[in-house]
Amino acid sequence: MGLREQKKAARRRAILDAGRTAMLEEGYERTSVERIVAQVGIARGTFYLYFPDKSALFSTLLEELYAPFVHALKSHANALAAAATTQQQQLLYLQMSLGLAQVLERTRATLPLHFQHARAPGTSGTLCREWLTQVEDTAITILEDAQSRGLVRHHDSAAVALAIVGAAERLLWAWLQGDPRLNAEQAASELARLFFEGIRPQALP
């Protein structure tokens, strides 16, 4: 890459970072281009050399946030689908958990962007939901694979998958917020046991 391209890439990176910081603080709607360029130290017009408009910047931020998840989920889903034995699958589930945890850790700082905008009306929400559909559809696929192998009960697969995603999201959000009601260390394993074993005190006959 030439020096010029490097500079261009660095500046694009700087705009993205400033944009993310600002939008995490104030949300997409209330974040002004002015604030972003002031943070980066460039002129107003320069912004439009790197992004056609404000929503394109947001779009890029979302891609950086969601793409790793979608990629991780899809590759794990493929691996699970190709697994020959239950033992293999159990290993793959463990790997998936670790893999997703790593992605979460890496994207942690940007994650609030998802929570803030995923259900919002208007441009920002629509952009989020395009990614979200992919995440949830993959979750459904994984669940249906497990059902077809008899690993989990035959509930309505979409309902269960969405429920699990919803529960996971809520705990994640509480964790990101530093919710004092939550014991962050236990939350993930609680969630796993909760879904796997149910809430009843002892297994029924």
Place this chain on the structure above:
Amino acid sequence: MGLREQKKAARRRAILDAGRTAMLEEGYERTSVERIVAQVGIARGTFYLYFPDKSALFSTLLEELYAPFVHALKSHANALAAAATTQQQQLLYLQMSLGLAQVLERTRATLPLHFQHARAPGTSGTLCREWLTQVEDTAITILEDAQSRGLVRHHDSAAVALAIVGAAERLLWAWLQGDPRLNAEQAASELARLFFEGIRPQALP
């Protein structure tokens, strides 16, 4: 009530309804007072005779949305706490389910307001979260009561309560959106079974 008061109440109602419609479509930030008054057919200044500012209108809409939930949850929580036997409790849980379902049905049209703004930054999100804390704290209370009676396993109560709320929210949101992946009729009972019995195909020894 005099004719004056009736008219005033009706107009206030009209503003609230127009405001809700507009905010459901465009969100709090993007909804202008101008649009609301045009919908109602009143002058711009008239709006401010009924609400001190835009956020006060939104606040009222949130109260109309959340207060029935909070009220229902709290009264059921009290009843559950006062229950003498497990049989009484089971009846009360059933009643709570029915009660909440009725509230959901009644507030159905306004519910998206919650989903759109609950995690938003800024004024609108903050106002939502004041109500949400009440909802979730009551959910935790109910769960802890069940734990203390040995009805449910001793997980971290806040984590489990938030997980249940999160799962319920996600299914509700899918239902409100008319999500084609979801079988709406079954969703609620699936959710109940999911949590109560867990996801494993047969109960373990």
Place this chain on the structure above:
Amino acid sequence: MGLREQKKAARRRAILDAGRTAMLEEGYERTSVERIVAQVGIARGTFYLYFPDKSALFSTLLEELYAPFVHALKSHANALAAAATTQQQQLLYLQMSLGLAQVLERTRATLPLHFQHARAPGTSGTLCREWLTQVEDTAITILEDAQSRGLVRHHDSAAVALAIVGAAERLLWAWLQGDPRLNAEQAASELARLFFEGIRPQALP
């Protein structure tokens, strides 16, 4: 006066008092009718039963403020003009000083209205200056009478009168403001000595 007239007069008084208080605090322009009626505890429309508009209220306040001055000055001017001897005049000057001091004391609380608006552009200033012209013209008349009697040097009478009025106003304003630089007790006599000894006709050796 019938009971009805009494009530009406009392309410008019209340509006005037609330208006004065408000305008002393915020000035004519920034004082809203809304604030006044809220203070009095009457309806917006009622205000317009007592005064045709906001400027009429201000006008009345100015009359209550300036009329006593104009009346006192004019009657003292007449008495001075009719005085036969210098001794009589000296007594009348003393009486005038005392009289004006009493008026100042009585109108003290309202006096800032003059200082705030006397030179303002727009309605409020114009209304003030109509009264001020009367005050200053009378001051000029008194000075010219003193000149014609040889009591004071023959300066340009208007210039001297305006200068005296200006100096008196400045000290009065400082006094009303509680200006810490000023020794309020001495100010009046300082002013008198300053001008009296300065404008004496007999020159120095």
Place this chain on the structure above:
Amino acid sequence: MGLREQKKAARRRAILDAGRTAMLEEGYERTSVERIVAQVGIARGTFYLYFPDKSALFSTLLEELYAPFVHALKSHANALAAAATTQQQQLLYLQMSLGLAQVLERTRATLPLHFQHARAPGTSGTLCREWLTQVEDTAITILEDAQSRGLVRHHDSAAVALAIVGAAERLLWAWLQGDPRLNAEQAASELARLFFEGIRPQALP
């Protein structure tokens, strides 16, 4: 200075001039940004590229008005304080008079801004009074220097200084208004004689 900077400076100047004209006519409160930009022939938003808000424009106008006075007064005060002999001082007083007269002449068109707002409540008055305090404090300093040299009688220095400033202001205001009662040419020398002969230390026989 580049072409860009020149144009920007010229436009800033145009806004200041239009703002001054408008505020001289209607006062700070009643002057709208809309009117100013219409006069200049620019868009509403452009105004805010040059001034953060309306009060900043007013502030700048005040600085252009008062700063020359404060500067002139303070430098003359310093010179007077450093004067060795009475003769030197007399020359310096003369120079000060001429200097102030020149400043008056230069700022003549803007001077009404002072008279209109100096005693007004609210933002505009407060901004004026910050400057005025400097003017008056310097006047007091000059007077106290003269007192310490035995040039003038030992009155309360603040009272006398404020009286002189007040008188000068009143005559100036009459002059600016084109007051027909006033002989403008004589006014200044009348004022000087009035005070000078009035505050001489040596008493009369």
Place this chain on the structure above:
DNA sequence: AATGAATGAGAGTTCATTCAT
């Protein structure tokens, strides 16, 4: 006589975007 709901023009200010330099 008194009310207070209604008006609608107008206030100051912000903002995404464009374009001449």
Place this chain on the structure above:
DNA sequence: AATGAATGAACTCTCATTCAT
């Protein structure tokens, strides 16, 4: 490539005054 001045519509909110009740 980069600038930053310019735009003008849109925003929320205020206000003196009117008039049906």
